[in-house]
Amino acid sequence: MSASDQIELLGVEYPGGSMQAQPKRLFDPQRDESLQSFVKQAAGEIEKASIEHVLRECSSNQSKAAGILQMTRKTLAKKIQEYHIPR
DSSP states (O other): OOHHHHHHHHTOOOTTSOOOOOOOOSSOTTTHHHHHHHHHHHHHHHHHHHHHHHHHHTTTOHHHHHHHTTSOHHHHHHHHHHTTOOO
């Protein structure tokens, strides 16, 4: 039995004669902005949690924490202020 026979037996007809699978759109252009906002917020929360964890592990030694986090001490101090992390 050929594929066309199977389609006929199932009673499926397609007026164009052939079908192509179209990938489902994952992102709606109207929602892209809210998605970007969500991703940015989530990344910020992960970064804040990472900084807090490393600071605890380093007994709040910012120079050591900055080295582990692969950023300058100045950048770490700026992020501590940005995320309102207690010193």
